[in-house]
Amino acid sequence: MPELPPELIEWMDAHDWIYTLYAIVIVLLASWVANFITKRILVRGIDKLIDSKLTRPGMLQGRAFIRRLANVIPALVITFGVRLIPDMPEAAVTVVLNVANAFIVLTLALALSGLLDLGNDIYSRRSGADDVRPIKGYLQIVKIVIYLIAALLMIATLLDRSPLILLSGLGALAAVLMLVFQDTLLSLVASIQISSNDLIRLGDWIEMPKLNADGDVIDIALHTVKVQNWDKTITTIPTKLFLSDSFKNWRGMKDAGGRRIKRSIYLDQNTVNFLSNEQKEHLTRFSLLTDYLKDKQKEIDDWNAELKDAGELPANTRRITNIGTLRAYVVNYLKAHPKLRKDMTLMVRQLSPGPEGLPLEVYCFTDTTAWVDYEGIQSDLFDHLLSILPEFGLSVFQVPSGKDMRMSFTSLAEQQDERRKVPDESVLDDSAADEGRAEADTEDETEQEQEKEQEKKTKQKTVKKSSVRQKKTQSDEREEDDSGSESGDN
Numbered sequence: 001m002p003e004l005p006p007e008l009i010e011w012m013d014a015h016d017w018i019y020t021l022y023a024i025v026i027v028l029l030a031s032w033v034a035n036f037i038t039k040r041i042l043v044r045g046i047d048k049l050i051d052s053k054l055t056r057p058g059m060l061q062g063r064a065f066i067r068r069l070a071n072v073i074p075a076l077v078i079t080f081g082v083r084l085i086p087d088m089p090e091a092a093v094t095v096v097l098n099v100a101n102a103f104i105v106l107t108l109a110l111a112l113s114g115l116l117d118l119g120n121d122i123y124s125r126r127s128g129a130d131d132v133r134p135i136k137g138y139l140q141i142v143k144i145v146i147y148l149i150a151a152l153l154m155i156a157t158l159l160d161r162s163p164l165i166l167l168s169g170l171g172a173l174a175a176v177l178m179l180v181f182q183d184t185l186l187s188l189v190a191s192i193q194i195s196s197n198d199l200i201r202l203g204d205w206i207e208m209p210k211l212n213a214d215g216d217v218i219d220i221a222l223h224t225v226k227v228q229n230w231d232k233t234i235t236t237i238p239t240k241l242f243l244s245d246s247f248k249n250w251r252g253m254k255d256a257g258g259r260r261i262k263r264s265i266y267l268d269q270n271t272v273n274f275l276s277n278e279q280k281e282h283l284t285r286f287s288l289l290t291d292y293l294k295d296k297q298k299e300i301d302d303w304n305a306e307l308k309d310a311g312e313l314p315a316n317t318r319r320i321t322n323i324g325t326l327r328a329y330v331v332n333y334l335k336a337h338p339k340l341r342k343d344m345t346l347m348v349r350q351l352s353p354g355p356e357g358l359p360l361e362v363y364c365f366t367d368t369t370a371w372v373d374y375e376g377i378q379s380d381l382f383d384h385l386l387s388i389l390p391e392f393g394l395s396v397f398q399v400p401s402g403k404d405m406r407m408s409f410t411s412l413a414e415q416q417d418e419r420r421k422v423p424d425e426s427v428l429d430d431s432a433a434d435e436g437r438a439e440a441d442t443e444d445e446t447e448q449e450q451e452k453e454q455e456k457k458t459k460q461k462t463v464k465k466s467s468v469r470q471k472k473t474q475s476d477e478r479e480e481d482d483s484g485s486e487s488g489d490n
Contacts, residue, residue, distance in 0.1 A: 137191030357397025
């Protein structure tokens, strides 16, 4: 090894800080080499081992744990090397040691946090994890404890004081800590109750109308629960709301293995009537109605036979209706359907009629809970029911639209045009009769007017005669008065 020139050695002896700076550079270089060897050789080797042995995506958390733990090596090199630096002030050594130790504590805390994430990921990805309660909330509590302890140790290390001294002062900060961690404590209690009561699990389909949440649970944490809605949006719900607000969990449907169909067909009430003999004959050919019509007719005949004389009036007797026969047909059709559950509730019922018609509700359960399959079964079922209605003389109620009104007006106008072009004999007879009646009415009105005029003339003659008589009487009275006065004068 070549020796340094004597002049440089003498100059360095005259300036002692040169040796100190030289030693600091060597310690930093050693720290960089240790970091390079650890991360570029050891960590990469471990990553390749993970890729070859454990290829699941969850092992990414294991890589983060190893890389964070690798940061401890350079800090340890600095911790041991700083003590070997010559002429290093004690205060500087203490500061460097405290900072290095605080960094080591922080690195260990982050590594433990990554290790907990790895454990949670392995736990949630193992077989049968859907039936296991989540532990993420509890692990987050452990993380909070680790971070609090790490913060306490770091502060104690930087201040070069015992951690017990800091712990003695935490009693006065209890109220402040309770206020700061209020939401955390509430979320902790909520997480414990959710887990103990098994309210929700990962993968559950839940509905919370208050927050417009409707979808699958994809994450259960200490403070929040994430729900992926059916439109692929994410709704974040505070954990404590699952105890204070109501929500619906569809897990029971999946566990039961059947999904409910509850839908109504609105029938036109004007088409409800009794079956005629021809309709009974026609419907008896339906295999689903043969036994029903036979048994029902026997029951009705026995009932009507007991009425005796009262049974002669049709209003007193019982008869088969088309809507009752339809209801029996739908029940038998549902029982014969291969994709409906026979061990669950299955019925067809009438609901209260309204402005939209008479609701006939179908209530049953499919043998699958898959959404697409369920919708297909339901659609096929109602396709058949809507198509079979005319066989029973029934029709679906539908509110008339503007197009319906235009079509009705157009047909009415066409009918009127046809009547004008090709007059019917009955129409002509009716019009002639109308004209005869009009002429008779006119003649009657003329006679009535003539009678009224005759009566008016008679009244006028009577009034004139009475006025002449009154005038003649008055003149006679005046002459008598005049003759009386003349005799008096004589």
